[in-house]
Amino acid sequence: MFYFSTIEGRKVLKSDLLVGIEHFFTTRDICIFSKEMDMSDNKAIVENYLGQKMATNQPVHSAHVEIVEDGKLFYPKTDGLFIHQGQAAFLNFGDCVPIIVYGGGIGGIIHAGWRGTVQKIIKVAVEKFVNDYRVQPQEIKAVIGPAICSKCYEVGKDVYEQLLDTVFNHSCGFYQENGKYFVGLKDINKQQLLECGVEQIDVCSYCTACGEKLFYSYRFEKTGYRHSAVLKL
Numbered sequence: 251m252f253y254f255s256t257i258e259g260r261k262v263l264k265s266d267l268l269v270g271i272e273h274f275f276t277t278r279d280i281c282i283f284s285k286e287m288d289m290s291d292n293k294a295i296v297e298n299y300l301g302q303k304m305a306t307n308q309p310v311h312s313a314h315v316e317i318v319e320d321g322k323l324f325y326p327k328t329d330g331l332f333i334h335q336g337q338a339a340f341l342n343f344g345d346c347v348p349i350i351v352y353g354g355g356i357g358g359i360i361h362a363g364w365r366g367t368v369q370k371i372i373k374v375a376v377e378k379f380v381n382d383y384r385v386q387p388q389e390i391k392a393v394i395g396p397a398i399c400s401k402c403y404e405v406g407k408d409v410y411e412q413l414l415d416t417v418f419n420h421s422c423g424f425y426q427e428n429g430k431y432f433v434g435l436k437d438i439n440k441q442q443l444l445e446c447g448v449e450q451i452d453v454c455s456y457c458t459a460c461g462e463k464l465f466y467s468y469r470f471e472k473t474g475y476r477h478s479a480v481l482k483l
């Protein structure tokens with residue numbers, strides 16, 4: 251279950267599935283990344299709170315995932331970062347699905363938009379746990395953060411069909427109405443996780459586009475501001 255907490259008095263969202271693990275999703279109360287403005291003051295607030303510099307990425311809607319090395323803070327052209335004890339990372343989002351994964355003392359943050367979901371980046375992350383760290387899917391906890399909901403996310407038929415191909419079970423995440431196609435990327439990523447054998451999953455109900463304006467929606471605001479998923483081990 252998700253709940254609100256604060257970092258230096260600023261509102262952030264957390265999941266009780268990761269109790270004891272330092273993680274959160276930033277809200278508009280503390281934006282740490284924008285393409286329009288220098289947010290380094292807010293980023294410094296978070297890094298001071300964590301007592302740790304954070305690694306980050308340049309997202310390219312790929313299924314490429316990297317392991318963070320000590321002392322290296324920027325990872326170009328990657329959509330997932332894995333960290334170990336003593337490291338921290340953040341990735342930025344403006345409708346795409348943020349997923350924090352944790353198991354066996356290893357953690358990761360994944361950026362899954364429709365392209366990353368078509369390429370099954372979350373499956374790549376689960377395989378990394380299994381192959382690189384000998385952490386089995388049953389030991390992995392996955393927290394799917396705030397992202398655009400299926401009511402707000404109309405896609406073309408071609409995208410809809412590509413996403414259908416990524417899962418066996420189509421009961422959640424796929425909707426058609428008046429000849430229009432809608433997808434729920436949070437639900438589809440959850441289904442991909444289930445089909446990889448991951449059972450411990452928490453899905454955030456917040457949409458970035460409708461309801462309370464807690465997060466940023468690129469699709470509806472065309473904004474350069476982003477909310478972030480933060481993890482420190």
Ligand SMILES: [Zn+2]
Nearest residue numbers: 399402457460
């Ligand atoms: Zn919505």
